[in-house]
């Protein structure tokens with residue numbers, strides 16, 4: 001099935017105590033719709049596609065009902081990549097490229113995003129529903145690693161303290177990825193003797209190492225060209241594999257005139273009036289889906305007539321609205 005995410009478990013010797021969990025995602029029309037909205041140089045398109053696949057893998061791995069936003073802030077030709085994935089697996093993505101950027105076809109991830117070593121990777125968990133008083137959480141770490149997969153693996157090890165590895169690939173047709181995560185070593189069940197616990201731990205480690213060894217044989221091309229079900233069975237044919245019902249993924253930009261209005265109010269009356277004076281109308285284009293929103297002087301007057309906010313803070317570039 002395309003545009004779907006599959007969760008699976010590699011069962012060890014004890015049923016229901018799987019030592020390894022995994023996910024595979026294949027985004028086809030979801031990714032093509034995102035990509036067709038922009039005309040990015042190929043290396044940027046591929047890197048963004050990998051981040052899109054990664055966002056689906058991480059979102060599905062969370063027990064969380066809001067949105068996961070991943071940003072890579074670069075210090076080179078690509079200052080920003082943003083991907084947002086919601087708990088219902090709808091997602092959107094955008095990249096910004098420096099105006100004078102020269103991007104060759106064989107550019108490396110580091111040359112693209114971390115030229116001076118000042119790149120940053122940020123993950124935001126936005127609960128969306130603020131009625132419970134929940135606030136967004138944001139973690140920012142240096143860009144460690146020479147690929148999107150390596151950066152995320154390092155981030156996960158640091159934040160969740162769980163061994164996690166990702167394999168990602170994207171081309172103009174598909175964005176795909178796989179995640180393997182080692183689950184915490186099982187504590188002994190009541191009836192287990194210490195030697196049985198030790199054996200289970202040893203066997204769990206072996207399952208993880210075997211899983212990794214097979215997954216590490218995976219080439220990007222194979223990841224891109226093989227459907228998820230075939231891939232899971234091909235890679236883990238030696239294991240007891242439990243595959244769950246796939247989750248459907250799709251492209252969706254949640255931007256709206258109301259959200260842009262709220263963003264303009266946050267920007268503040270002064271800033272909005274300045275733009276009105278200079279350009280006659282406030283023109284806002286959504287970076288994710290290219291939709292345009294225009295606010296003339298009457299619209300702007302209405303915004304601030306119904307809001308008491310006179311001045312606000314300018315949202316960071318690329319902040320989803």
Ligand SMILES: [Zn+2]
Pocket residue numbers: 253254255286287288289290291
């Ligand atoms: Zn939009």
